[in-house]
Amino acid sequence: MQQRKKSKVSLVGAGPGSEDLITVRGLRVLQSADVILYDALVSTKLLSQVNDSILKIYVGKRCSQHSFTQDDINMLIVENAFKYGHVVRLKGGDPFVFGRAHEEIEYVESFGIPVSIVPGISSALSVPASQGIPMTRRGVSSSFWVMTATKRDGSFSEDLKYASQSSATMVILMGVRKLQEITDEVCKYRGSEIPVAVIQNGTLKNESCTIATLGTIDTCSNNIDISKPGIIVIGNVVAEHPSFFEEEVQRVLHSSL
Ligand SMILES: C[S@@+](CC[C@H](N)C(=O)[O-])C[C@H]1O[C@@H](n2cnc3c(N)ncnc32)[C@H](O)[C@@H]1O
Structure with a gap:
C-alpha cells in the first residue's frame, strides 16, 4: 500500500523576474514539489523548467478573471499540503519583502504543518x-x-x-x-x-x-x-x-x- 506523503510547505523566493535569477536551492526545492502555488510576478519560463507532472496553481492577486484574497491563498496552501504532500509557495523576489509571508507561515503552522524558507533575490x-x-x-x-x-x-x-x-x-x-x-x-x-x-x-x-x-x-x-x-x-x-x-x-x- 502506498504511504500518504508527509505534508510540508516551502516558501521559495523566485527572484525578480528572469527565470535564471532564482537561487540554486530555490530551483532544487521547486523541482522536488508535489504542487506549486505561484504569484503573478513569477516567470512562466521558470515554471516551464519544472516537470509537467507537478501541479501548478496560479494564486496571483493580479488577474482579470479571479483575484485570490490572502485568506483564499492561506487555505489553498493547507488544503494542497494535506492532499498532495510538499507544497512550494513560490513568491516573486524574496518572500520576506512585502510578501505577506508571515501570514502564510502562521496559518500553515497552526495546522501543525512545518514550513521552511528559501530566500530569493529581491x-x-x-x-x-x-x-x-x-x-x-x-x-x-x-x-x-x-x-x-x-x-x-x-x-x-x-x-x-x-x-x-x-x-x-x-x-x-x-x-x-x-x-x-x-x-x-x-x-x-x-x-x-x-x-x-x-x-x-x-x-x-x-x-x-x-x-x-x-x-x-x-x-x-x-x-x-x-x-x-x-x-x-x-x-x-x-x-x-x-x-x-x-x-x-x-x-x-x-x-x-
Ligand atoms: C508585493 S511587492 C513584492 C516584492 C517582492 N517580494 C520582492 O522581493 O521583489 C511587488 C512589487 O515589487 C516590485 N517588483 C517586483 N518585481 C519587479 C520587476 N521585475 N520589475 C519592476 N518592479 C518589480 C514592484 O514595485 C511591485 O509592485
Whole structure:
C-alpha cells in the first residue's frame, strides 16, 4: 500500500523576474514539489523548467478573471499540503519583502504543518542593479531605504517623509500609480534636481527604464505604463545610469527651443 506523503510547505523566493535569477536551492526545492502555488510576478519560463507532472496553481492577486484574497491563498496552501504532500509557495523576489509571508507561515503552522524558507533575490536591489544603478556609492550615498510610499488608506507613510529628509537612496515599491504625487512629495524636501528612475519589467526582455529628475519626471509619463508594476529609485546614485546625463542634456535642449 502506498504511504500518504508527509505534508510540508516551502516558501521559495523566485527572484525578480528572469527565470535564471532564482537561487540554486530555490530551483532544487521547486523541482522536488508535489504542487506549486505561484504569484503573478513569477516567470512562466521558470515554471516551464519544472516537470509537467507537478501541479501548478496560479494564486496571483493580479488577474482579470479571479483575484485570490490572502485568506483564499492561506487555505489553498493547507488544503494542497494535506492532499498532495510538499507544497512550494513560490513568491516573486524574496518572500520576506512585502510578501505577506508571515501570514502564510502562521496559518500553515497552526495546522501543525512545518514550513521552511528559501530566500530569493529581491527586486528592490536587483532591478536597479540590472540597470547599472547602485544602492550605495562611496561619497554619494551610504544607505538605502526600501519602502512603499503609501499606507493602507492611501495616505503617505511617515517613512516617505523621513527618507526624503535624509540623503539615503530611496527604493519605492508598489508606487508607480502614484508616481507624480510621490515625486512631488519628495521634491519638497530634496529639491527638483535629484535624479529619479522608474524601472518596469525589471530583468526581463521587455525591461524599461525611465530616467529623469524630480522636476522633470512629469514630462515622461508617455514612457511609463501605470498599469504595470515598477520600482521607483530616487537619489544621486541614479546619475550612475549610463543614459542619465544624455537624457538631461536632451531635456534642457528641448525646453530651451
Ligand atoms: C508585493 S511587492 C513584492 C516584492 C517582492 N517580494 C520582492 O522581493 O521583489 C511587488 C512589487 O515589487 C516590485 N517588483 C517586483 N518585481 C519587479 C520587476 N521585475 N520589475 C519592476 N518592479 C518589480 C514592484 O514595485 C511591485 O509592485
